[in-house]
Amino acid sequence: MINLNFKNYLLRHLQVMLFTLGRIWRQPLASLMTFMVIGIALALPASLYVLLKNIEQVSTQWDDVAQISLFLKQDINDQKAQKLATELKAWPEITNVSYQSASKSLEEFRKLSGLDSLLDTLPTNPLPAVVIVQPDGKNLQADVIGDLVSRLEALPDVELAQLDMEWLQRLRSINETGQRGISILGLLLSLSVLLVIGNTIRLAILNQQSEIRVIKLVGGTNTFIRRPFLYTGFWYGTLGGFVAWITLLITMGLINGPINELASQYNSQFTLTWLSGSMMLFLPFTGMLLGVMGAWLAVGRHLSAIEPT
Template sequence: MKSNRPQKPERRNRMGASQMSRTERQQRNPRPEPARVQGAVQSQMSWRDKFDAWSAHHSNSAIESLLRMLETPLQSAMTWLVIAIAIALPAALFVVFSNLQQIGQAWQDSSQVSVFLKKEAGASQAQELRGRIAQRPDVLDARYISPEQALIEFKQNSGLGELASHLDENPLPGVIMITPKMQQNTPQALADLQQTLVAEPLVADVRLDMLWVKRLHQFIAIAERFVTALAGLLALGVLLVIGNTIRMAIENRRDEILVVKLVGGTDAYVRRPFLYTGLWFGVGGGIVAAVLLALGFWWLAAPVAQLADLYQSSFRLQGLGFIESIQLILLAGFTGLIGAWIAVARHLYQIQPR
C-alpha cells in the first residue's frame, strides 16, 4: 500500500510559497490607507444656511409668542383693552381735528373780503379790476356786484324796500367779493391781501372780519398742542404697560433663559421671543382701538347729521379711513416693540448664569 505521508511537506511548501508571493505582491504594490483625523473638526456654515436658521427662528419665535398669548386669553384681552383705550383717545381727538378742518372749509365763505369801489368807477373798470384780482395766486374767486344789483339785494334782504324806493339816487357803491384760498386763509395772508387791495386807485375801502379768523387759528393751535401732549402721555402709558407685561414674562421664564444661556444662547436669541410678544400686544391693541373708534363714530354719525341738517349744513362726521386704521395699527405695533425692547434690555441683562 502506498502511503500519503511524503506528500504533506510538498503541500505545505506550496502554501508557504503562495503566502510568500502574496506578501511580496503587497510589499511591491502597497494600498494607501485612509488618513485618520485626529482631534475636533470645525464645520463652517454658509451665509445661506445662517440666513435660513435666522429666518426660521424668527418665524418660530413669532408663532410661539402668539400661541403663548392665546393660552391666557383673559389676561391678553385685558392688556389689549388697556392699550386700545390709551391709543383710541388721541386717535379720536385726531379725527375730531380732521372734522374741524372740514367745518373750516365749509366756513370758507365767511372769510370773504369786501372791496368797495369808488363812485366814479365804471362797470368796465370794475370788471377789469375784478379780472386782475381773480388771477392772483392767493385768490380762489372774485365776484363783482354792481350798484344796481346791490340795491336790489338790499331791498330783498333788509326789509326796508319801501324806504329805499323813495331815494333820489342809489347810495350803494360797486363791490368786489373776494374768496381767498384755504391755504392762504391765515391772519397774516389776509392782512397782506388787504393792504395790496387798498393800494388800488379804484378802491375806496376794504373790509375784512379778522377776529373770527384769529380766534379759529388760535383755537386750532391750542388744540394741536393739547392733543400732542395727551398723545405723548398715553404713549408713555402704553410703554409702561407693555414693559411691565414683558418683565413678568421674563421672570416666569427665568429658568429657561438660564438654561439657554448656559448652552451658549446669545442675548439676541433669548430676546427675540419677548420682542415679538410686545409686537403682538401692540398690534392687538391697535386693532381693538380701530374697532372701538369705528363703532364710536358710527354711533355718533346719525345725531351729528341731524344737527347739521337743522343748521342747513351738509357736514357729515367722518371716522378713520382704511389707510388711517392701518397706520394706527402699525404705530401701535411699533410702540409695543419699543416697550418690549426697553424692558428686555433692562431685565435680561440681570439674568446671568453663575
C-alpha cells in the same frame, strides 16, 4: 450657503413669532386686558384726531364763501368803480367780482332798515360803493388771503377792505390749538402704552427667570434671549392697536347719528369722515412700534440682572 443661513434666520424669527403668539393665546384673559388698556389709550387721541379732521374739513368747505368787501372812497364815481371791478377780475387770486353802487346800497339799506324818513333827511348818500371780491379760497392759504386783503386796501380807490370770514380764522386757530392739545395727549398716552407694555414684559421676564438662566448656561446670547420678549411686545402692541381701531369705529358709529342730525339742522351736506382705512394701518403700526420699544426697554433693564448662579 449664505442664502441657506438667511433662510434659517428668517425661519427662526417666524418660529419665535408664532411661539410668543401661542404664549399670549394661552393666557387669554390677562392678554385681553392688556390689549384693552393699550387699545383704549391709543383710541382716545385717535378719535379726537378724527373729530378734529372733520372740523377742519368743514372749515375748508366754507373757504369758498369767504369774500372781501371793498368799500370805495366817496369821490369814486360809478364809471371808475366799474373799471376797478373789471381790473380786479383779472387778478389770479380772485375768482369773482361784483359791484354794488352807493345808491343801490342805500336802496337796499332803506328796504332792510325801514328808516325811510330818517334817510330822506340826509343831504347826501352816506353809504359807499362796494366791490365784493371772492378770493380763490380753495387754492389759497389763510395768510395769502390776508396778504390779498392788505394789497386791496392799498389801492388808491379803496377806503377799506374787509374780510368777512374772520371768524373762520378764529375757528382755524381753535382747531390748531386743539391739534396741539391732541398731540400732547397722544404723546402722553403713547408713553403710558410704552410703560404698560414695558411692565407686562418685565413680569414675563420675572416669570421666566429660571428659563433665562438655563438658556444662558447653554450658551444663549442676549440677542437670543431678548428675541421672544421683543416679539411679545410686538404682538401686544399690534393687537392692542387693532383693539384701538375697533374702539374708534364703535365711537364714531355712536357719534354719527347725532352729528347727522346736527348737520341736517344746518342744511349741511356734512357727513362724518371715519378715516377707518388709514387708521387701520396707523393704529396697529403705532402700537407695534410702542410695543417693541417698551419691550426693548424692559428687557435691556432686567436681562443683565439675571445671571446663572
